[in-house]
Structure formats: C-alpha cells, structure tokens
Amino acid sequence: xxxxxxxxxxxxxxxxxxxxLSCTYDTSESDYYLFWYKQPPSRQMILxxxxxxxxxxxxxxxxxxxxxxxxxxxFSLKISDSQLGDAAMYFCAYRGNFGNEKLTFGTxxxxxxxx
Amino acid sequence: DTGVSQDPRxxxxxxxxxxxFRCDPISEHNRLYWYRQTLGQGPEFLTYxxxxxxxxxxxxxxxxxxxxxxxxxxxxxEIQRTEQGDSAMYLxxxxxxxxxxxxxxxxxxxxxx
Numbered sequence: 001x002x003x004x005x006x007x008x009x010x011x012x013x014x015x016x017x018x019x020x021l022s023c024t025y026d027t028s029e030s031d032y033y034l035f036w037y038k039q040p041p042s043r044q045m046i047l048x049x050x051x052x053x054x055x056x057x058x059x060x061x062x063x064x065x066x067x068x069x070x071x072x073x074x075f076s077l078k079i080s081d082s083q084l085g086d087a088a089m090y091f092c093a094y095r096g097n098f099g100n101e102k103l104t105f106g107t108x109x110x111x112x113x114x115x
Numbered sequence: 116d117t118g119v120s121q122d123p124r125x126x127x128x129x130x131x132x133x134x135x136f137r138c139d140p141i142s143e144h145n146r147l148y149w150y151r152q153t154l155g156q157g158p159e160f161l162t163y164x165x166x167x168x169x170x171x172x173x174x175x176x177x178x179x180x181x182x183x184x185x186x187x188x189x190x191x192x193e194i195q196r197t198e199q200g201d202s203a204m205y206l207x208x209x210x211x212x213x214x215x216x217x218x219x220x221x222x223x224x225x226x227x228x
Contacts, residue, residue, distance in 0.1 A: 044116075045158075045208075046219070047216050091157050100165075101215070103160065103217065107157050
C-alpha cells in the first residue's frame with residue numbers, strides 16, 4: 001500500500017519570503033501522480049500543482065513549484081513571494097496510474113503567513 | 116468555486132441516530148469520490164462511483180455506511196446508528212472527462228454527541 005508522509009505539522013513564513021513544504025511517499029509503482037492540495041479554513045480543497053512521475057521536469061505554476069526526486073521518493077512544494085492568501089493547510093497526495101483515481105493523502109502542513 | 120456543493124455543511128447528531136449527507140457535483144463529473152477527514156489527518160478514501168455504479172468501497176466503510184448515486188447525478192452518504200468515532204469531515208470530490216484533477220466540495224462536518 002502507498003503511504004504519504006508530511007513531517008512538518010506547521011510552518012510559518014514572512015510575507016514575500018519563500019517557504020518549502022516537505023513530502024515523502026512510498027510506493028512500488030513506477031507510474032503515478034503526485035499532487036499538492038490547499039485547504040483554506042472553511043473552504044474547499046483546491047489543487048495547487050500536480051506532477052506526473054514519468055516527467056523528469058519539475059512542475060511549476062506561477063509562484064508554486066515542486067522539487068520531485070523520484071529515486072528518493074520526495075516531493076516538496078516551494079512557495080515563492082508568499083502572500084497572506086497562501087495561509088492554509090497543504091496536503092501532499094499520491095495517485096496510482098492504474099485503476100481509479102483515489103488519492104492517498106499525507107497528514108498536512110498548516111502554513112501561516114506572517115505580515 | 117469548484118462547482119461541487121455539499122449539504123449540510125454541519126450536522127450534530129446524537130449517538131445511535133441515522134444521518135444522510137448529499138453531494139451535488141456538476142453534470143460533467145462522471146466520477147465521484149467520498150472521503151473522510153478526521154482531526155489532524157488527511158482525507159481517507161471511502162468509496163467511488165463511475166456514473167451511477169459504485170465500483171469500490173474502502174474497508175473503512177462499515178455495514179452502517181451506505182452510498183448511492185442515482186442516475187449518476189447527486190450522491191448521498193448515509194450513516195446508520197452513528198457512533199462517536201464517526202465524527203469527522205466528509206468530503207465529496209468529482210472528476211470530469213479524462214481529467215486528473217479532483218474537484219472537492221466544502222465538506223459536511225459531522226459531530227456525534
């Protein structure tokens with residue numbers, strides 16, 4: 001079974017600075033997807049960024065980028081130029097490439113932005 | 116807005132009572148998932164529908180839980196004889212077409228007292 005581990009329950013960053021959230025996972029599959037989801041307080045969980053395992057290039061979405069290390073089974077999220085609206089719970093999630101799309105989530109990292 | 120709505124947003128019930136939650140995805144969401152999220156944890160998979168067919172159920176889904184998706188539109192999740200351990204946030208997510216992005220609802224927070 002796949003597992004996802006987020007070892008940082010809480011992180012904080014000064015507004016406009018850069019922060020990196022860590023995620024490691026365990027799987028025996030060679031092809032899969034990895035995601036970072038953001039869950040603001042009392043709001044819907046939304047996708048921040050996704051990475052296909054077969055792609056060597058790290059995904060980037062505006063201020064959000066990932067460092068995907070397949071051999072190390074590591075998938076960290078870097079947020080540049082942090083904004084107050086980035087404050088939320090961030091979940092790392094894994095999905096296999098076969099069968100259905102059920103996601104395996106980590107326990108989350110609560111990110112606080114300091115004005 | 117993800118287009119997925121869940122009702123109610125909050126539910127407080129007494130132990131032993133039955134509760135039912137509803138999820139309304141957008142019409143293009145042919146696949147629908149239910150997850151349960153307890154305090155301090157990430158969401159855990161409960162069950163999955165492809166249109167109206169329930170194709171997989173987690174071992175977390177005991178006999179007291181039942182889910183339906185009539186006509187492949189909205190979905191309901193019922194919990195019979197609720198227990199305190201059922202207290203959690205219940206999330207619904209939809210997928211459209213061949214997409215890989217899950218669109219989540221805001222969830223229903225259940226408190227069993």
